Amino acid sequence: MNKHPTISRSTLHEATRHDSGPKHVSGSAEYIDDMIEPAGTMHAYLALSTKPHADIVGIDYAAVKAAPGVIGVLTAADIPGENDVSPSHKHDEPIFAIGKVHFWGQPLFAVIAETRDQARRAAHLAKVEYCDLPFALDVRAAQAAGGQLVTEPLKLERGDVAGGLENSPRRVKGSIAIGGQDHFYLEGQIAMAVPGEDEDVTVFSSTQHPSEVQLMVAHVLNIQQHAVTVNVRRMGGGFGGKETQGNLFAAVAAIAAKKWNRACKIRPDRDDDMTATGKRHDFVVDYDVGYDETGKIQAVDAVYGARAGFSSDLSGPVTDRALFHADNAYWYPAVRVRSEPLYTNTVSNTAFRGFGGPQGMMAAERWIEDIAYDLGCDPLDIRKANFYGTDTNNVTPYHQAVEDNVIHRVVEELEQSADYQARRKAILAYNAGSAVLKKGIALTPVKFGISFTATWYNQAGALVHVYKDGSIHLSHGGTEMGQGLYIKVAQVLADAFCVGLDAIKIMATSTGKVPNTSATAASSGSDLNGMAAWDAARQIKARLVTHAAKLYQCDEAAVEWVPGGIQAGEQFVEFGELIASAYMNRVQLSAAGFYQTPKIHWDRATGRGHPFYYFAYGASVSEVTVDTLTGEYTVDRVDILHDVGRSLNPAIDIGQVEGGFIQGMGWLTTEELVWDDKGQLRTKAPSTYKIPLASDVPPVFNVRLAEWSVNKEPTIGRSKAVGEPPLMLAMSVVEALSMAVASVADYRIAPRLDTPVTPERVLMGCERLKREARG
DSSP: OBOOOOOOOOOTTSOOOOTTHHHHHHTOOOOGGGSOOOTTOEEEEEEEOSOSSEEEEEEEOHHHHHSTTEEEEEOGGGOSSOSOOOTTSSSOOOSSOOSEEOSTTOEEEEEEESSHHHHHHHTTOOEEEEEEOOOOOSHHHHHHTTOOBSSOOOEEEESOHHHHHHTOSEEEEEEEEEOOBOOOOSSOOOEEEEEOSTTOEEEEEOOSOHHHHHHHHHHHHTOOGGGEEEEESOOSOOTTTTTSTHHHHHHHHHHHHHHHTSOEEEOOOHHHHHHHSOOBOOEEEEEEEEEOTTOOEEEEEEEEEEEEESSOTTHHHHHHHHHHTTTTTBOOSEEEEEEEEEEOSSOOOOOOTTTTHHHHHHHHHHHHHHHHHHHTOOHHHHHHHHBOOSSSSOBOTTSOBOOSOOHHHHHHHHHHHTTHHHHHHHHHHHHHHOSSEEEEEEEEEEEEEESOSSGGGSEEEEEEEEOTTSOEEEEESOOOSSSSHHHHHHHHHHHHHTOOGGGEEEOOEETTTSOSOOOSOTTOHHHHHHHHHHHHHHHHHHHHHHHHHHHTTSOGGGEEEETTEEEETTEEEEHHHHHHHHHHTTOOOEEEEEEEOOSOEEETTTTEEEOOSEEEEEEEEEEEEEETTTOOEEEEEEEEEEOOBSOSOHHHHHHHHHHHHHHHHHHHHTOOOOBOTTSOBOOOSTTTSOOOOGGGSOSEEEEEEOTTOOOSSOOGGGBOOOSSGGGGGGHHHHHHHHHHHHGGGTTOSOOOOOBSOOHHHHHHHHHHHHHHHHO
């Protein structure tokens, strides 16, 4: 009898290091700019407009073409197909402007030269004559100019809103301005295109959406998609900024490559990257909320105005998701929320981690805060009073029932583990005795819906090959941007075959391997691609079981997958031996896996449906200290409890929670987008745009996963998504700062701080509340 040896199972649900981690820290991880360039590679650079809104009277290219090293100039006239890279297919986002520019930084043409420096210098030599037009840069200016929209707005409504507001014992009206955010990925936008025979072109693109880049390149070249192959090994960060924004750069590189039959690479400087690519949407939310003396909300009516920019891009789905998260974790008996994706003469805003959800949640926390200060309560008490129920009071504004609500347990556990009540009592006492320094503390919840609301994106494919020696090749449609997707899917596959991770070769994402991929976005990468890889393994395993039962003369039911191989009745067969025998017996050892998320549906026209497969939950407690004379502050301590279901990889997931929180804190406190009165973005470099530093990490930073949580839905490993939800945990920093500011008026006036809550805004808030307290 040959029993199987002692071999450890794969590392699924175990803390496992990132597959590229050693390469990242050693500098050996290969990005597009590290790749060896083919002989004769050309370099492209974009020439950008210097007006926010103007007719183009004429462009003189003479000096550009005469510049050293210039091969040629690409304009709209050189595009064989369509001059458009609009992801919404509204044909409103030209590669190169024709006749009119809509924002400062809009691409006019591209210079193609022998070196990048030559192309970059020549791009500034054109003489452009403009005729200025009126422009609007922000939400209020756009509304004042008539409120032109770039795409169709959405309305979600449930219950009698008018009656609920009229009959509420108390009512608050207000607005909150929520700032945008630059993605500030470490690796900027970049693409390299290599021409092939016939119509073929291979594009190396730093993109979260290879299939969309493939489609856009095909459209601009007027060829079929099968002639375009897009490859992505890894990105140096994405955060949504490479979901659609890479289209332009890939298209320019591909057009030049096919026009001159030479490879072409394009990489903008950081300032041009920040000027010409979209951001997180700025919002201004106007609200009217009715509630009773206990703080329970009776009705909500709100309008979400968003700075969309000059074209539709993803502003429709982003503002939709803001409405989907207008409730955060709270039940509204009656609710009406409406979106306004407004045309502005700024770069077209786009996806950013959270995809509108953070702005929707921030507004919800604002009226919770308003209610608390009106009633003289701890805002946490108002939050608890309005939490969704489990069996009742659990229907969202889009009419989906919340069936997996664990927010009560998450908040209760964090409240106790962070010693919230005792610390708040101590802070109240401290503030009463401190004239200048004031402290604040806040506990805020997060409920975040998981799935693409565009239902068709909730699908994924994978390609798995098992070679004769027992090694395994893994390809899937997800992209790696540092978030750990590749290692998680590899863990899934290793677990399925009962082998170690060293047997799995993680391949670069390629449209030539897996077609029609969805963007790696919406926190769905592991859910979708993990299940697709598991499905491919399931098919191969079924063939192997049939083969083993026949070879070892036992029933298929007697074949069991065990660490290192199979147990066929009394016989242990090592995995490599099993594969070798399967090959000799002509068993297919390759499979294309596929997965589509079940249960979800959405009717945008009626505002009803089941757009989310499940919800992820979390909560955070933040404590701050504010200097009321200068507005400067420190974040002293943060405690987080976050729900990721049964974690596929706790090390990766904790890293995502930590990073998401810090990025969210940057968005809400230091990262400020500023346009001058000429329409030019002034915060376009590290010198003028402040992202969080290592020194901004709270000195006490306690992060735990809710280890008791298991996804009630049959996701891969019963895990939950972790990419986006943690970003919203940073709302507790804003709420803690609000408490510190409110202390200068004895907590009697709602501070209503707009975001980002910079030291300037803190100081102005303190001074305003002092004046109002004096009457």
